[in-house]
Amino acid sequence: MNKIKCECGHINPEGTVLCEACGKPVEENQHIDGNDDKKLLNMRYDGSARRSQTFKKSLIDKIWGFFSSVKVGVWLIVLTLVASIFGTIFPQEQFIPQDAVSRDPAIFYEDRYGIFGLIYYQLGFHHMYSSLWFIILIALIGVSLVICSLDRFIPLFRALRNQKPKKHKKFLSKQRLYSESSNVDDADIDKLVKNLKKSRYKITEEDGHVLAEKGRFSRWGPYVNHIGLIIILIAAILRSTPIMFSEDYMWVREGEQRVIPGTNNKYYIENKDFILETQNANDERFQEASLEEEIPVNYQTDVVIYEAKNADVVGAEPELEPILTYSIQMNNPAKFDKYTLYQQGYQLNEFKNMSFKIHETDDEKEESLGNFTIDLTNPESVYELDSGFRVELTNYYPDYIMTENGNPASETDHPRNPAFVVTVYPPDSDEGEVSFLGIGKNIDATGENEYKVAIEDVEFRDVSGIAISSDRTLPFFILGATIFMIGVIQGMYWQHRRVWINRDKDGSLLLAAHTNKNWYGIKRDIEKAIEGTNVSMARDQQELDE
Amino acid sequence: MDLYSISSNALLTAFILYLLATFFFGGAIRQNKSERNKQTKTGTIGLVITIIGFVSQLVYFITRWVITGHAPVSNLFEFTTFLGMSMIFAFIIIYIYYKNAFLGVFALPLATIIIAYASMFSTDVVPLQASLQNYWLSIHVTTVALGQGILFISFVAGLMYLIRQIDQTKLSWRNVMLELVIYCIFLFIGFIAVTTIFNVLSYEATFEVERDGQLVIAEYHLPPIAAPKDSTLLSENVMKSWFEAPAWMHGDEAGRKLNTVIWSFFGGSLIYGLALLISRRRIGERLQPLLKGVKPDMLDEIMYRSVAIGFPVFTLGGLIFAAIWAQIAWGRFWGWDPKEVWALITWFFYAAFLHLRLSRGWHGEKSGWLAVIGFAIIMFNLIVVNLVLASLHSYA
Numbered sequence A: 001m002n003k004i005k006c007e008c009g010h011i012n013p014e015g016t017v018l019c020e021a022c023g024k025p026v027e028e029n030q031h032i033d034g035n036d037d038k039k040l041l042n043m044r045y046d047g048s049a050r051r052s053q054t055f056k057k058s059l060i061d062k063i064w065g066f067f068s069s070v071k072v073g074v075w076l077i078v079l080t081l082v083a084s085i086f087g088t089i090f091p092q093e094q095f096i097p098q099d100a101v102s103r104d105p106a107i108f109y110e111d112r113y114g115i116f117g118l119i120y121y122q123l124g125f126h127h128m129y130s131s132l133w134f135i136i137l138i139a140l141i142g143v144s145l146v147i148c149s150l151d152r153f154i155p156l157f158r159a160l161r162n163q164k165p166k167k168h169k170k171f172l173s174k175q176r177l178y179s180e181s182s183n184v185d186d187a188d189i190d191k192l193v194k195n196l197k198k199s200r201y202k203i204t205e206e207d208g209h210v211l212a213e214k215g216r217f218s219r220w221g222p223y224v225n226h227i228g229l230i231i232i233l234i235a236a237i238l239r240s241t242p243i244m245f246s247e248d249y250m251w252v253r254e255g256e257q258r259v260i261p262g263t264n265n266k267y268y269i270e271n272k273d274f275i276l277e278t279q280n281a282n283d284e285r286f287q288e289a290s291l292e293e294e295i296p297v298n299y300q301t302d303v304v305i306y307e308a309k310n311a312d313v314v315g316a317e318p319e320l321e322p323i324l325t326y327s328i329q330m331n332n333p334a335k336f337d338k339y340t341l342y343q344q345g346y347q348l349n350e351f352k353n354m355s356f357k358i359h360e361t362d363d364e365k366e367e368s369l370g371n372f373t374i375d376l377t378n379p380e381s382v383y384e385l386d387s388g389f390r391v392e393l394t395n396y397y398p399d400y401i402m403t404e405n406g407n408p409a410s411e412t413d414h415p416r417n418p419a420f421v422v423t424v425y426p427p428d429s430d431e432g433e434v435s436f437l438g439i440g441k442n443i444d445a446t447g448e449n450e451y452k453v454a455i456e457d458v459e460f461r462d463v464s465g466i467a468i469s470s471d472r473t474l475p476f477f478i479l480g481a482t483i484f485m486i487g488v489i490q491g492m493y494w495q496h497r498r499v500w501i502n503r504d505k506d507g508s509l510l511l512a513a514h515t516n517k518n519w520y521g522i523k524r525d526i527e528k529a530i531e532g533t534n535v536s537m538a539r540d541q542q543e544l545d546e
Numbered sequence B: 001m002d003l004y005s006i007s008s009n010a011l012l013t014a015f016i017l018y019l020l021a022t023f024f025f026g027g028a029i030r031q032n033k034s035e036r037n038k039q040t041k042t043g044t045i046g047l048v049i050t051i052i053g054f055v056s057q058l059v060y061f062i063t064r065w066v067i068t069g070h071a072p073v074s075n076l077f078e079f080t081t082f083l084g085m086s087m088i089f090a091f092i093i094i095y096i097y098y099k100n101a102f103l104g105v106f107a108l109p110l111a112t113i114i115i116a117y118a119s120m121f122s123t124d125v126v127p128l129q130a131s132l133q134n135y136w137l138s139i140h141v142t143t144v145a146l147g148q149g150i151l152f153i154s155f156v157a158g159l160m161y162l163i164r165q166i167d168q169t170k171l172s173w174r175n176v177m178l179e180l181v182i183y184c185i186f187l188f189i190g191f192i193a194v195t196t197i198f199n200v201l202s203y204e205a206t207f208e209v210e211r212d213g214q215l216v217i218a219e220y221h222l223p224p225i226a227a228p229k230d231s232t233l234l235s236e237n238v239m240k241s242w243f244e245a246p247a248w249m250h251g252d253e254a255g256r257k258l259n260t261v262i263w264s265f266f267g268g269s270l271i272y273g274l275a276l277l278i279s280r281r282r283i284g285e286r287l288q289p290l291l292k293g294v295k296p297d298m299l300d301e302i303m304y305r306s307v308a309i310g311f312p313v314f315t316l317g318g319l320i321f322a323a324i325w326a327q328i329a330w331g332r333f334w335g336w337d338p339k340e341v342w343a344l345i346t347w348f349f350y351a352a353f354l355h356l357r358l359s360r361g362w363h364g365e366k367s368g369w370l371a372v373i374g375f376a377i378i379m380f381n382l383i384v385v386n387l388v389l390a391s392l393h394s395y396a
């Protein structure tokens, strides 16, 4: 490589704009940062040699140059931002409301939003955030982050480590804050330095030339925060693998004991009770409010979690051992092993079982000739009654609807609107009578039935919707977010300030200063430091016109 | 006096004190070059009044907390009031550092408008929904508000920069856009004025609306220009509506919200028109000489610094704490819900702002526009996303 030797003796890498040691502009490289003789120096990255600005020939150089450009980075951010906005115009597919005509996106968007909805759907904006091109955008931001950080961090680190207190006059005079003072004696300088020390500047001296510096570590802030962002992106990629993240959903009824999905049959859950509490204006605190509706303040499922001791023995009846008794509430999930259970849904008053009696059709007293009870989640096919009657459950529709062509059907498997076709065999008879039974329906198919089946009692229970998740990526997200926060705070709440105090050949004192942000602050520092000395205040050479 | 009236009186007191302090900052403006950035007596009085107002608002906050039993940031009124309080807080900090009285003249009235805007929403105390019963929620919401309060200062400084620097001698894109920003502020004032007037008049119009085969009642507190879709007017002696809300606007409240928006445009345009008539120039042009005495460099720096300070606070509150809360409540720390997405958009935007400034040298006017747009995004999230786009966040 073509090293550049400065007149101060320091050897700089190829592409250097300002000598790492003395700051003298390297003549042939001033075009890189757009410096020109009439303007102040461009101090970004301290004029260090960045790969992207130095090598531009090969394909790799070009790719590197492309991704290391902040312009490209900002474009990627802005594109992602605009795409995100488009995703919020209409609800994303997972937010299609329950009461929609259809939850099928192909129907919903056009039905509700007309032609715009259709276009929205056809462009795939209804699953914007999981679409390939959105993910590619995010990935490109990641690539850009890595490359642009490497491109700048290493040379900047070098330049700041190699800097010397003695600077070239051109470097000093073309700083934004600069002053020359004559007849300054050593006592003045001593005082100045002491004052700067008091303001917690670190002083480096060399042959009477002084560099006062503070907050250099804040220069690493952006690189630290970018590392945090990269960790978050990696965590997001990990999250798409089943080992690191899995999620399941289950419905569990009151009194029911079920295996928890996604746990390889290792854990079981029993729903002891589901509780929904609401509150209204009766509470004295809320008297000011005229509440028409009750506000739900608690969703809770009391559960027992069991561990199956012999889950790996195929076919064996599981031996369940209770390991946790817990009240899962919204905002209060249950945790065990690597699983977390969240309260997420509920269904009140699902039918649990229905009891029926049989009586003679023309018996006005409806005297019972036998009773039976159907367990709606676990119906039997035949019920033998003590009185000798036999009832065959010919057809069962847990969630009965009448289809368009007039056939009975079940919309879901949940017993929300149960209906049955039963065949009643009187004692010692092979001739059955068919009846259709449902809520508020009792239809006699032939109109000639001798016996009638009547609903006597219904028992209800609640169903609780529980989400099960096993997420091992959380620590990575937390780590990434923490590093990001440390990085931004480091870069934002501290500034890198430097004050150079050099003696010129003619004995006058040159004072120059640079900060990466908050010029008002560094001016105050200098004002405080020169108090009581003959050093003149540094002039701001870049103040906007008034 | 019971606690509830102490609480609302404290808020009212704060409101009045902020307006009073504005006048003192106005008096503290020094056009004289040598006196700038020096602490003046009037400026100090302004600061003290602002601080007393802030303390008074703190009294409101604490007493309301006692009444409701939870941090009062759980509905639109409470949250927006708290946002106003954070803006004042951010202003106090920045003022103590920069001693710039001009900033007070702009920041205080704008923050006061936000507080007045907040009081247009229901101030009733209601029980806390299950999903909100988590102290992480309060931490999340207060931190977000604090971050937005600091970013508000960057908006104020940016706006002042634009008013100060944009050439007003002839009509141009830039000063028309600036005027549009000022007009938007007038829309807020219009909304507040119209709502207050009809509140005082106890105006009411009731509609019966058919919704999925059921009849529901919709109540209007402003004369109905836009009626709800498929509705019949029940009240007598009220204005006949001009049209019904279009079908693509969904939700029971769509008609009423649209009506409010229309009224805000009417009220705001009327007040803006009057202001124009009185000043006989663009408002931006009228304000420009007022800012002659402030250094544009200083405004530019305040603008950047408040983004530099506000951005990490916003990230912490709006993304990180929000994610922690969502994780505990629902088991998913990120769900692409519109409110979340808009927090992310805000974050991306300010990240772009910082990069453009640092690496592409977007200082001064360009930066000023970005600061204004950034705050517009925050306001969009507060108003449009809450009131229009469906969202999980309860007070939405």
Ligand code: HEM
Residues within 6 Å of the ligand: A045, A067, A068, A069, A070, A071, A072, A073, A074, A076, A077, A141, A142, A144, A145, A148, A149, A152, A219, A222, A225, A226, A229, A488, A491, A492, B348, B351, B354, B355, B358, B359
């Ligand atoms: C959303 C993603 C990003 C966030 C949140 C972010 C955040 C930040 C922050 C807070 C700073 C410090 C700014 C300041 O001190 O004013 C910064 C600096 C910087 N960022 Fe990013 N960044 C992101 C993406 C990128 C990308 C994609 C690039 C690549 C082109 C990039 C390149 C840089 C550079 C070059 C600096 C300046 C470092 C310096 O001059 O010291 N950033 N970033």
